Amino acid sequence: MNLKQILKGINYKVLKGNDDLEIREIQYDSRAVKDGDLFICIEGYATDGHKYINSAYNSGAKAIICSKTVENLPDCTVLMVEDSRKVLALAGANYYAQPASKLKVIGITGTNGKTTSTFMMKSILETAGYKVGLVGTIANYIGDKKVPAHRTTPESLELQNLFKDMVDEGVEYCVMEVSSHSLYLNRVYGIKFSEAIFTNLTQDHLDFHKTFENYYAAKLILFKNTKNSIVNIDDEFGERVYKDSEGNKITYSIDKPADIRANNIHMHSRGVDFDVTYKNQVAHINLNIPGKYNVMNALGSMAACLGEGISMEIVKEGLENMLCVPGRCEIVTKNYNLGYEVIVDYAHTPDGLENILRTAREFTKGKLISVFGCGGDRDNTKRPIMGKIGSELSDLAVITSDNPRSEDPMSIIKEIETGILKDNYIVIENRREAIKKAMELAQKDDVVVVAGKGHEDYQILKDKTIHFDEREVIAEIVKELEK
Incomplete structure (x- = not known):
């Protein structure tokens, strides 16, 4: 494609060479550059693409785009x-022929609830007869085809390529998780959303955003680029989002007056049922995943789909068709007669841990045992908070390692311990052994919640990444305990 076409609508200055030339592909990683490519220098979180201009040129870059002054420019077009x-x-977007404009894109942001909500909307939209794409933490989907996901929201170039693949496959709707990182780093820049959902805002990612106000400001970007803003008005930041967002606004709630509201909520171990009111319509929903917070996820998903003109009957059917979301309040012992349940959940924030433990408590007849840790090289201020929550809401807390990354696992655990006020916890650094101990201690009618990793099938250690799928681990432990 001609460079001028690639840069249509973009302001730039030619520093060297000319902009009338053919480009093979666009790259932002110098290691991927081949002969005839355009290399765009990105200032990343860990490094700066401007350092690799000569490397890109030596690999065959035909044109280079930079955003700051660079000395000794290579002998090619530089903008x-x-x-x-x-x-x-x-x-x-230009290179892939503006694929997002050919889709109806629904974005969801918030600290918790993004993944579950995207799966809920995908189920509703597919029940309505649409072919749906999904972009998210667990995986990306083009209809039924699963595409591996390396981050919650892909880098903008990969995202536009994914949109193109969706368009080529006949996808009509794309539902996507939109992380605060992606908003701040302009990965979704230029995309016009049909619906944008705000779930909640609690402490997370302060290692990246530094302040909570920065975190909020990043989330708000989504609501400046959408036709409809759908806001959880029960969340303390919901009113701010409602006030600060643009376009048409729809509120959802359990506790406050709202456009769409749930009541008569009845929770049980395998799900939750509730009534929902929207305008003059009332429906009774039987959700196959438990938890009051999943009622909130359902309300936001319903509001988005109702806003797209889908009938309440189809919305109800779509929600009730969904059986579970991998690693989200997932009961992994359904096929075993253990007398107790083991639940795997991705909860890795204070609010997420509190939500899953309060939900499990609702249907725990015996003791509630939690197994959790905190990730390394991430916001360490949440560690004592999670220690306090985990011990207060559990009968027994087993503190263990999560993804320690470059940090010492026991140092992380010690920080978690500083927030614990009760003498109802044990420390087992090895995560597999921690899960096994919790299951050994579990008795009839108990519930074991293993929190932090959810759908992940790996553990990141200081010097390596190992395979670690908690469903497999729990299945192995069941066999060991049967001997």
């Missing part, structure tokens, strides 16, 4: 732009 991240997003 200067104000913000190379925004340019990467816009150039990617």
Whole structure:
């Protein structure tokens, strides 16, 4: 494609060479550059693409886009732009023929609930007869085809490529998780959303955003680029989002007056049922995943789909068709006669841990045992908070390792311990052994919640990443305990 076409609608200055040339592909990783490519220098979280200009040129880059002054420019076309991240997003959209404009894109952001909500909407939209794409933490989907996901929201170039693949496969709707990182780093820049959902805002990612206000500001970006804003008005930040967002606004709630509201909620171990009111319509929903917070996820998903003109009958059927979301309040012992349940959940924030433990408590007839840790190289201020929550809401807490990354696992555990006020916990650093001990201690009618990793099938240690799928681990432990 001609470079001028790739840069249509983008302001730039030619520093060297000319902009009338053919480009093979766009790259932002110098290691991927091949002969005839355009290399866009991105200032990343860990490194800066401007350092690799010569490497890109030596690999065959035909043109280079930078956003700051560089000495000793290579002998190829060099362009200067104000913000190379925004340019990467816009150039990617141009290169792939504006695929997002051919889709109805529904975005969801918030600290918790994004993954479950996208799966709920996918089920509703498919029940309505649409072919649906999904972009998220667990995986990306093009209809029924699963595509591996390496981060919650892909880099803008990969995202535009994924949109193109969806368009080519006849996808009509794309539902996607939109992380605060992706909003701040302009990965979704230029995309116009049909619906944008705000779930909640609690402590997370302060290692990246530094302040809670920055975290909020990043989330708010989504609601400046959508036709409809759908807001959880029960969340303390919901009113701010409602006030600060643009376009048409729809509220959802359990406790406050709202456009769509749930009541008569009845929770049980395998799900929750509730009534929902929207305008003059009332429906009774039987959800196959438990938890009051999943009622909230359902309300936001319903509001988005109702806003797209889908009938309440189809919305109800779509929600009730969904059996579970991998690693989200997933009961992994359904096929075993243990006398107790083991639940795997992705909860890795204070609010997430509190939600899953309060939910499990609702249907725990015996003791509630929790197994959790905190990730390394991430916001360490939440560690004592999670220690306090885990011990207070459990009869027994087993503190263990999560993804320690470059940190010492026991140092992380010691920080968790500083928040614990009760003498109802034990420490077992090895995560597998911690899960096994919890299951050895479990008796009839108990519930064991293993929190933090959910759908993940790996554990990141200091020097390596190992395979670690908690469903497999629990199945192995069941066999060991039967001997």
